[in-house]
Amino acid sequence: MNDFGDAHLRMWTLHLTALLAAGAQDQLAWLGNREWDTGSVVEELELLCRVSEELTERGYFEPENQRHLQTLGRCLAEIDTARRAGLWNDALTTDPVWSDIRTHARQFLLTTLGDWHQPLPRHFPSHTGPH
Known part of the structure; x- marks a missing residue:
């Protein structure tokens, strides 16, 4: 990927992580309706975690930063199919795993x-979007 694309992916990672780090009430307020x-x-x-590994290899994150995202990724992997059903x-x-995810995102x-x-990201269109 080119530097512009990598820089964009780094910002995407930081924005999503800021949302994950926010308190539950702030997250719900951000989600709105x-x-x-x-x-x-x-x-x-999970895609964010995979992309961050490549960004670390290219010098956009330090290995210490990546370790925290790897831990966050392991928390995500623990969310089984039944707990993935329903609304975020x-x-x-x-689901207590989201508290753990907040902790790792904050770290x-x-x-x-x-x-x-960090400021919460502006609302962005997402394929995860309105259910």
Whole structure:
């Protein structure tokens, strides 16, 4: 990939991770009336973890940053098919794995940017979008 594409993917990773790091109430407020399918969100986040590995190889993230995303990826892998059913809006407050994911996302942002408190991304169209 070219530098522009890699830089865009790095920003995409940081924006999604900022959303994951936010508190549940902030995440729900960000979602608003949109209802996202948990399975689609998990697939998107698993893609984020795979892409970040390649970005690390090309120097866009440090190996220490990548370790936090790998841990986050392992949490995602633990979400079985039954827990991927339903809406992410509900899972954010009922499935304890999302609390673990918040912790790992915060650690990633802390080591990458020096502070996990980041602005939430602007709303973006997504194939995970409205259910």
